[in-house]
Amino acid sequence: MLSFTEENYLKTIYHLSDSGAKAVLTNEIAEAIQTKPASVTDMVKKLAIKNLIAYEKYYGVKITRQGKTEALTIIRKHRLWETFLVEKLGFNWGEVHDVAEQLEHIQSPLLIEKLDEFLGFPSADPHGHPIPDKNGKFKVARQIPLAEAIGKKAIVRAVKNSSPSFLDYLSKIGVYIGASLHVLAKMDFDASLEIQIDGKKKVYISKEASENILVTE
Amino acid sequence: MLSFTEENYLKTIYHLSDSGAKAVLTNEIAEAIQTKPASVTDMVKKLAIKNLIAYEKYYGVKITRQGKTEALTIIRKHRLWETFLVEKLGFNWGEVHDVAEQLEHIQSPLLIEKLDEFLGFPSADPHGHPIPDKNGKFKVARQIPLAEAIGKKAIVRAVKNSSPSFLDYLSKIGVYIGASLHVLAKMDFDASLEIQIDGKKKVYISKEASENILVTE
């Protein structure tokens, strides 16, 4: 069984390795987990002994199949709890993360299965992030242009047009791969969209831009 | 802020001092918490420094007003979570303790207020134990003879007749102060009761006995 701390490291490493097949570096983990590189080195050795990651000195860390499975059950728990907090307890979208961060460490497989059922087996959390099923698989959602997601919440997965000027524009307004967008409204006169990013900043996006951002619901 | 471990000690000390105004002894705590007396001594000093208990060497420990307040918020959380698990997730009465033992340590006052509201501000958990309100007060329930609690769940508070033979009989069938009884049925022909003790053992109790056991709903 994993400790609270080991679970946090593993989850973080999973998220950091999500984009790209490259090894995750010590400093990245330290930054993400708000700790010192020396502490990361210690923990990373422990996780390697337990076969949850492959660790090569000075090179970095890769998550193993077994580690991925563990990480996915933690993520499943996190997202189910977030869904519960918003849907059942009436929390706001932005208030749930810290509490879910604690709840994800509760150990009880039965609890999670019952919670899943109680929530009606949701496939995404309130941010639009997919919830893995009990075998660690998520439903692969089809990518659609943001322009087709009126009124919905969606996660940015890719861009069609990857010209520097477009990417620059996106980063300027705060849109990035993985961002959670809520498409609040479509303007009739020019088909521009009003969107909310990560439950916070609201911005307007032109028709052109909205057709070049690919999202999953 | 208290650690997970400090919370467990405090809650245990609260429960042990519940019956009687005597000091709680090191060995009692060690027994209850499944640890060694030496460890208890260490922790008890820490809690005393934080003014949660009064500790006198070789004599024992008494919980302070401040300690009581802390203990009651933990107990409130525990009992609200137990109620949630049974009422909303469909757990059985007997399955909830271990999970609630974990959930009671989640830190978020807002979560607890929202959970309380979601559950309809219950005044007792599924075992019949009263749930303190957010100021640590519980509704003082009136004591009634068990004979008047047909179909209900109730906690044993006292006995009217305290003859040794009656007490002996009670302990033999498994009824004790604090036990949680569910009165399943009343037999028509002799007014005896079928009861379930702590969600486990089912026994029959005579009319005489049922009139001499005082309970709160």
Place this chain on the structure above:
DNA sequence: TAAAAAGTTTAGATTACCCTAAAAAAATAA
């Protein structure tokens, strides 16, 4: 009430996690 037993505390280790400072390796720049 003195001796034995029971209960409690202290001393000294252990484990998990984290830290700082210094050493070592890898990446970058001149």
Place this chain on the structure above:
DNA sequence: TTATTTTTTTAGGGTAATCTAAACTTTTTA
């Protein structure tokens, strides 16, 4: 390609919670 900078690891400690064994109090028993 050597020197400099950056990154990572090692060495050595610190704190929280636990333990065993030995020392010390208190209670019980004879």
